Amino acid sequence: CALILGLISAFGTSMVANFQEGTVVEAVHIVGAGLTFIGGVLYCFLQTALSYHMCPNYNGRRICRIRFIITIIALIFLFISILENSNKI
Numbered sequence: 001c002a003l004i005l006g007l008i009s010a011f012g013t014s015m016v017a018n019f020q021e022g023t024v025v026e027a028v029h030i031v032g033a034g035l036t037f038i039g040g041v042l043y044c045f046l047q048t049a050l051s052y053h054m055c056p057n058y059n060g061r062r063i064c065r066i067r068f069i070i071t072i073i074a075l076i077f078l079f080i081s082i083l084e085n086s087n088k089i
Contacts, residue, residue, distance in 0.1 A: 001046060002043060002046040002047060002050065005039050005042050005043040005046060006039075006043050008035055008039040009035060009036050009039035009040045009043055011032075011035060012031075012032040012033065012034070012035025012036035012037075012039060013032070013036050014032070015028055015029065015031065015032025015035065015036075016029055016032040016033050016036060019032065037078050037081065038078065040074070041071070041074050041075050041078050044067070044070065044071040044074050045071055047067065047071075048064065048067045048068050048071050051063060051064045051067050052064050
């Protein structure tokens with residue numbers, strides 16, 4: 001599942017790079033941004049869950065907590081980004 005989400009997020013990044021904002025195909029740019037940000041945050045959650053699952057055999061609790069904090073920060077910024085862009089529409 002994490003591999004699929006990572007690939008979807010990478011595909012979204014490619015869409016953002018290839019279809020610039022302010023052109024006729026701006027909707028494709030926006031969809032790519034959504035795939036990148038939402039897919040990226042979901043990918044972070046899956047990686048954090050895998051880290052907790054593999055603890056303590058492959059990594060320690062400290063790494064798990066750091067990944068969890070980074071994931072929560074990414075989620076907060078995703079919500080801020082969605083709220084900011086919804087005000088522009």
